Each structure stands twice: as C-alpha cells, then as structure tokens.
Amino acid sequence: MNKIQLFWEAFCQEKNLQNIVYTDAFQFGVEADWLADLVCQGKKTATTSGHVFYELENEALPQVGEYSIVLNSHDEPVAIIEIQSVEVVPMNEVTEDFALAEGEGDYQYWWDAHVRFFTSQLKAYDLKFTPDMLVVCERFKKVYSTSS
Template sequence: MNQEARVYWNEYWKGQDKPQLVSAWQFGADPDYLAQLVIEGTKTATCSGYVFYELENEPLPTTEDYSIILNSVDQPVAIIKTVEVSLTPMNEVTEEFAIAEGEGDRTYQYWWDAHEKFFKDELNAIGRKFSEQMLLVCERFKVIDVNNGE
C-alpha cells in the first residue's frame, strides 16, 4: 500500500478500531472508469479467475476484507468492504451479478463478451486455455467512503 493510501485509511479510521484486512488496488484495464462506477454506486460487484489466486498463492477474499480503490495514478478514491464472496463457474454467473459489475451497456451479453476476451487473453499469456466452466471468484462490495481529498 502506498503512503497516500495509508494516510487515507488511517484518517478514515481515526479514533476507531481499524480492521486489519485491507489492500489497495486498481480495477482492471481502465482503473479511472471503473473507480468512477464504484463511486457512483453503479459497480457493486467484481470477479476474477480462481486460477490466478491458485497460481499466485493468494488467499481468497472474505467478508472481512476492506479495499482501498486506486485510480490510474495510484491515488486512493474510495474504501469498499467485501460483503459476499462465492466461487461460481463462469457459465453459471447470473445476469443480476453481471449487471452489478456495472460495466459497458450493463447487459449480460456485454459482461460475457468482455470477460471471455479478458480471460482468454490472460490465460493465453500464462499458457492456459479458457473454459466456459472456469471457476470465478465473485465478490459483492459496498462503498464505505469516497475520498474527496479533504
């Protein structure tokens, strides 16, 4: 976590017991756009390939997790809390979840096409093949705070 994110986190929790599980990161290929969707309340879900957690030996998210969302220049823009985590085959992701990701025209078809392309590219880069049954880590979150730079 960079210094600016750490200061934001500490200021938010000033005078309160701070949760211990926090990370700071950017969303996907267009961090500014996706962060704005989070701030607006349009984006309330995200997903990633389970295989990447396995390969990187990363723990799965939990409902105890907080995240500081960063923009494209690593400035903190919001704090979110994970409220639900499920492991779901890609071809079983619901339309409601896909729409909750808030991207594009907010249709299931847009979600499918964008995620299929993304996962094919990412998996191909590591010598793996895409499957419609690939397991996804599906997260829902709520915005706890928006950084207005005050």
C-alpha cells in the same frame, strides 16, 4: 506516510474505527478510472476474478468483512470497499443479476469483457479460457470515497 495510508487513516478516523486493516489496494481491470468512478458513484457493487489466478499466485480468496482500497490509474486511492459476499462458481453459471451489479453494462457486455480479459490474462500461463472456468464473484459496498 504515503497517500494510500493517509487515505486509510482518514477513513478510520472519520468512522471511529480502530485496530482494523485493509487487505489490498488495487486498480479494477483494464479501465481503472472508469471502474473506480463506477465504485465511487455506487453503480459498481460487484467484481469477478479468475479463481485460477489465486491458485497460481498462491493467494487466499477474499473474505467477507475485508476492506480494500480502490485506486485510479495513477495509483491514487479513491474509495474503500467492504466485501459483503464471496462465491466461487463456473463463469457460465454467473447470474445476470450479479453481472449487472458490476455496473458496466448488460449481461452480454459483462460476458464479452470477461472472456477478453481472462483470455488475455491466461495466456501468460499458457492456459486457455473455457466457459466453465471457475470465477470468484464478490459483492461489496463502498464505505468511503473521495466523493463522499
């Protein structure tokens, strides 16, 4: 049994949960350790992803109530999150409140970081960033972590 599965089973046992599964195990963005630490501290309670990537990769959008495992840069599990809300909006309509919930800085920092990230990721598909591109805005809560 791998580390991720053991982490999940420890969570289920501690919370006395049965017959539930996690949807994904992933690293956040390009600074996985910093972002995972923000989740563990409860400072990061939201994330933004590009809607187009779900379409290009033929993946379903996240759903309220789903659980995911947050990994550090070494692919070790550090937290489990539960999705609280999912909204698809143009990037230039994301509210400051939502951007701040990502826990990484002020609205301008959020905007600049996402423009850089999406511009870089879109190049692989010969697509260009536009300020009105659709993004998936997820709010989540940390329900378990290595520090809890």
